Amino acid sequence: MPVKSSQAVKSHQAVTRPGKQEANANGATAATAATAATITALTALLADSYTLYLKTQNFHWNVTGPMFTTLHTLFEVQYTDLALAVDEIAERVRALDAPVPGSFTEFAAVATVRESVGPVPARTMIEMLVADQASIARAARAVISAAEQSTDAASADLATRRLQQHEKNAWMLRSHLE
Numbered sequence: 743m744p745v746k747s748s749q750a751v752k753s754h755q756a757v758t759r760p761g762k763q764e765a766n767a768n769g770a771t772a773a774t775a776a777t778a779a780t781i782t783a784l785t786a787l788l789a790d791s792y793t794l795y796l797k798t799q800n801f802h803w804n805v806t807g808p809m810f811t812t813l814h815t816l817f818e819v820q821y822t823d824l825a826l827a828v829d830e831i832a833e834r835v836r837a838l839d840a841p842v843p844g845s846f847t848e849f850a851a852v853a854t855v856r857e858s859v860g861p862v863p864a865r866t867m868i869e870m871l872v873a874d875q876a877s878i879a880r881a882a883r884a885v886i887s888a889a890e891q892s893t894d895a896a897s898a899d900l901a902t903r904r905l906q907q908h909e910k911n912a913w914m915l916r917s918h919l920e
Contacts, residue, residue, distance in 0.1 A: 776892030789853035795824035875912035
């Protein structure tokens with residue numbers, strides 16, 4: 743059985759593992775530009791998802807009014823889903839051999855979703871969450887686009903599943919505004 747050279751192994755890894763870093767002429771490693779774009783898009787999706795997780799949990803704790811029970815339960819379902827999603831997104835970034843941001847400061851620097859501070863009426867909570875779900879849907883589409891450029895089916899699949907969930911969440915929230 744022939745033994746593969748280390749360069750052949752590195753080339754094979756670059757083809758079979760989209761996030762695997764390739765050696766340059768100096769022996770240093772760097773992610774391909776396409777993979778770097780996927781990592782950047784995943785990091786933005788992570789930051790938005792984590793911020794929305796916190797915001798939705800805040801609203802779950804603080805919602806009041808005639809729709810209390812319905813919204814309290816809906817918000818819990820949505821923030822529980824987001825808790826699982828942030829872990830999956832972060833682990834995908836790590837699978838692509840990139841570090842994962844893990845602080846509010848790092849998330850705030852790239853997130854388009856903004857936190858909510860202070861009391862907010864229930865209807866405003868819903869309106870804010872509808873807009874945030876749309877922001878995350880856009881972030882998921884950006885991941886899909888970047889992942890398709892780097893033929894990274896796993897990241898595209900993750901983002902497609904997140905897109906479907908956020909579109910569904912927005913629909914459920916909008917139904918409370920009619």
